[in-house]
Amino acid sequence: MTLKNSVSTESNWWSVPGGFLPREVLPVLTDLRLAITLLLIIAIFSVSGTVIEQGQSPAFYQANYPEHPALFGFLTWKIIQIVGLDHVYRTWWFLASLILFGTSLTACTFTRQLPALKTARRWKYYEEPRKFQKLALSAELDHGSLENLSKILQNRHYQIFQEQDHILYARKGIMGRLGPIIVHVAIVMILLGGIWGAMTGFIAQEMISSGETFQVKNIIDAGPWANPEILKDWSVRVNRFWIDYTPTGGIDQFYSDMSVLNKQGQEVDHKKIFVNQPLRYRGVTFYQTDWGISAVRIQFNNSPVFQLPMALLDTKGRGRIWGTWIPTKPDLSQGVSVITKDLQGMVLIYDSTGKLINTVRTGMSAKVNGVNLKIIDLVGSTGLQIKSDPGIPLVYAGFAILMLGATMSYFSHSQIWALQTGHRLYIGGKTNRAQLAFEQEVLQILDHLSSQPRT
Numbered sequence: 001m002t003l004k005n006s007v008s009t010e011s012n013w014w015s016v017p018g019g020f021l022p023r024e025v026l027p028v029l030t031d032l033r034l035a036i037t038l039l040l041i042i043a044i045f046s047v048s049g050t051v052i053e054q055g056q057s058p059a060f061y062q063a064n065y066p067e068h069p070a071l072f073g074f075l076t077w078k079i080i081q082i083v084g085l086d087h088v089y090r091t092w093w094f095l096a097s098l099i100l101f102g103t104s105l106t107a108c109t110f111t112r113q114l115p116a117l118k119t120a121r122r123w124k125y126y127e128e129p130r131k132f133q134k135l136a137l138s139a140e141l142d143h144g145s146l147e148n149l150s151k152i153l154q155n156r157h158y159q160i161f162q163e164q165d166h167i168l169y170a171r172k173g174i175m176g177r178l179g180p181i182i183v184h185v186a187i188v189m190i191l192l193g194g195i196w197g198a199m200t201g202f203i204a205q206e207m208i209s210s211g212e213t214f215q216v217k218n219i220i221d222a223g224p225w226a227n228p229e230i231l232k233d234w235s236v237r238v239n240r241f242w243i244d245y246t247p248t249g250g251i252d253q254f255y256s257d258m259s260v261l262n263k264q265g266q267e268v269d270h271k272k273i274f275v276n277q278p279l280r281y282r283g284v285t286f287y288q289t290d291w292g293i294s295a296v297r298i299q300f301n302n303s304p305v306f307q308l309p310m311a312l313l314d315t316k317g318r319g320r321i322w323g324t325w326i327p328t329k330p331d332l333s334q335g336v337s338v339i340t341k342d343l344q345g346m347v348l349i350y351d352s353t354g355k356l357i358n359t360v361r362t363g364m365s366a367k368v369n370g371v372n373l374k375i376i377d378l379v380g381s382t383g384l385q386i387k388s389d390p391g392i393p394l395v396y397a398g399f400a401i402l403m404l405g406a407t408m409s410y411f412s413h414s415q416i417w418a419l420q421t422g423h424r425l426y427i428g429g430k431t432n433r434a435q436l437a438f439e440q441e442v443l444q445i446l447d448h449l450s451s452q453p454r455t
Contacts, residue, residue, distance in 0.1 A: 026107060026111060029103060029104045029107040029108075030104065030107050030108045030111050030112060031104075034104055035101065035104050035105070035108070038097055038100055038101040038104065039101065041097050042094075042097050042098065042101060045088055045093075045094050045097065046088075048085055048088055049085075049088035049089055049094075052080060052085050052086065052088070053086075054086060054087060054088065054089070054221065055086065055087060055203055055220050055221025056086065056220075057220075058077070058081065061077035061080050061081065061086060062077045064077075065077040065080055087221065089194070089198040090198045090199065090223055090224075095195060095198070098191045098194060098195055099191075099195075101191065102187075102188045102191045102192070105184045105187055105188055106184070106188060108184065109181055109184045109185070113180050113181045113184060114181065116177060117177045117178060117181060120171075120174060120177040120413055121174065123161060123169050123171065123415070124169075125161075125163060125167045125168075125169055125417070126167070126169075126417045126419055126426075126428070127167060127419065128419075129419060129421065129426050131417075132417065132419070132426045132427075132428040135417070135428035135429060135430050136429070136430045136431075136435070137428060137429050137430065137438070137439060137442050138426070138427065138428035138429075139426075139427045139428070139442075139446055140424065140425070140426055140427075141424070141425040141426075141427065141446070141449065141450065142423065142424060143423060143425070143450075144420075144425035144427075144449050144450070145420075145425070145449075146162075146165065146166065146168055146418060146420045146425065148449055149168065149418055149425070149427070149445070149449055150162065150168060150170075152445055152448055152449060153170045153416065153445070156172070156441070156445070157172050158170040158171060158172045158414075158416065159171055159172060159174075165420075166419065166420040166421065167418070167419050167420075168416075168417070168418040168419075169415070169416070169417055169418075170415070170416045170417075170418075171413070171414065171415045171416070172413075172414055173411040173412045173413045173414055173431075174413060175408045175411050176408060176409060176410070176411035176412055176413045176432065176433070177413050177432075178408060179405050179406070179407070179408030179409030179410070179411065180405070180409055181405075182401060182402075182404060182405030182408060183402060183405035183406060183409060184405075185401065185405070186398045186399070186401035186402035186404075186405055187398070187402065188398075189394055189395075189397060189398030189401065190394075190395050190398035190399065190402070192391075192394060193391035193392065193393075193394030193395035193396075193397075193398055194391060194395060195391070196390060196391035196394065197223075197389040197390060197391025197392060197395070198223055198391070199223040199224060199225045199226075200223050200225045200226055200227065200388075200390045200391070201222070201223050201226060201387065201388050201389040201390060201391065202219050202221065202222035202223065202226040202228065202387070202388050203219070203220055203221040203222070203385065203386070203387050204216050204217070204218050204219045204220060204385075204386040204387075205218055205220055205383070205384070205385055205386070206218055206383075206384045206386065207290070207292055207294075207381050207382070207383050207384075208236075208238045208381060208382055208384060209238070209241075209294040209295065209379055209380075209381045210238055210239075210240055210241040210242075210294075210379055210380050210381065210382070211237075211238065211239070211240070211379075212237070212238055213235050213236070213237040213238075213261065214235060214236060214237075214238075215231060215232070215234075215235045215236075216231045216236075216284070216386050217231075226388070230282060230283070230284070230388070231284070233262070233263060234260055234261060234262055234263070234268070234281070234282070235260075235261050236258055236259070236260055236261070236286070237258065237259045237261055238256055238257070238258055238382055239257040239258065239259055240256070240257045241254070241255070241256050241257075241291070241380040241381065241382045242254070242255055242343070242380065243255075243291065243342070243343050243380070245342075245344060249344070251342075253274050253275065254274065254275075254288065254291045254382075255272055255273070255274045255288070256272070256273050256274075256288055256382040256384075257270075257272045258270070258271060258272075258273060258279055258286065260279075260281050269281050273286060273287075273288045274288050275288050275289075283388055283389075283390060284386060284387070284388045285386070285387050285388070285389075286384050286385075286386055287384065287385045287386070287387070288382065288383075288384065289383050289384065289385045290382075290383025290384075291380060291381065291382060291383055292312060292322070292380070292381045292383060293310050293322040293340060293342075293343065293378055293379070293380055293381065294309065294310060294379050294380065294381035295307045295308060295309050295310055295378075295379040296308055296310055296324060296326075296338060296340075296347070296375065296377075296378055296379070297375075297376040297377045297378075297379065298326060298373060298374060298375060298376060299373075299374040299376055300328070300371050300372065300373060300374075301371060301372050305376055307379065308324050308326060309324060310322040310323060310324045310340075310378075311323065311324065313339070319341065320341065321339055321340065321341045322339070322340055322341070323337055323338065323339040323340075324337070324338055325337050326338060326373065328368055328369040328370075328371050328373070329369070334352065334369050335352065335369075336349050336350060336351055336352070336357070336368050336369065336373070337349070337350040337351075337354075338350075338375070340378060343378050343380050345361040345362035345363075345378065346359065346361055347359070347360050347361070347362070347375050347378070349366055349368060349373070351368075360375055361375070362375050362376065362377050362378055363375070363376070363377075412431045412432060412433045412434045412437070412438065413431065413432045413433075414429065414430075414431040414438055414441075415429055415430055415431070416428070416429040416442075416445075417429065425449075427442075427445075427446065427449075429442055
């Protein structure tokens, strides 16, 4: 049996593990065109999930994707909700495409990659000179020693197999055959991680005032297998929220100093978070995404300090400002409005007619309606996006293995055969990639062999 026949036999044998599927299905599943088509479909679906906001309320989509005029002439809030574009990664058609792609890769691994690896690990001595003519590279030397050839190949990191004194087989780069299998395994791991995360993860949003303790409850999007019970045994306290400003008055960065508390109120974790530096605890990640002003602390004359809530006002898209109404008489018959746009401490005071009567900074006082109104402080609030994605570790592990497999795939699987008959030495070889580099290596081996005396 020749080497070519051996490969064919192994391929047929490896098709047996796929016998649980009809033989007509396997060629379709292992077709490269199907894999490329599925990959493009997954990419398009993923782009749509990135462009279209996920997990928002119906009112959000009605406001941002109206029927008249429809985006691109067809994309409306009804289409988004009917098709499932508001939760792409959990729709049956997206999950089906992932499963079908993973099945295609698995079938290809068993029917093509594993047989190729098994064939590469099998080798056969060439005991007749005529067989060397079938190789991509072959040479015939009038003088040369199999022993010297073995030493040269060992120095070039070939694995040597030698039987008797006149035949030799050498190979290197077997990991190049293993690389595609590892790549397939890694991609399947990434797909499984994505599916698991979509089905078991959740997203929540919270706006928490500085100094407040909270439990995650405002879950806006969750997979059908999500487990919110993991949030009940602990809480989070926002110790302090503050903003650093640039010299020109713009926001440089905003921070939240946060503590994780157990049921007894004891701190079990602590971290200062900011954009791209989240807090992680028990698989739940807290991202700093927004900020606001929740309250103003005031004092009338020598009264106790009062804290009044502030609300975000509608400016028709002309910036964000917060305001509240402060009564200046016990019967609430008179009062003033205070407005601010940030936490730098500048507060505008308006009377009941809407006239600006004073501008103060925190810590300063102003005379309004016969009383001394002191603005003690502005209380900031941190906007947190809270995510749980149990599939992330599997996805990260898959990407790490994918890089390893891709690197291994660059190694060429090179093979060299040699046969010595009397004073004549036959040498031949082949490789699966980098043909030019292999040819140069073989020529160097022949030159080195020719320059050495025969032992």
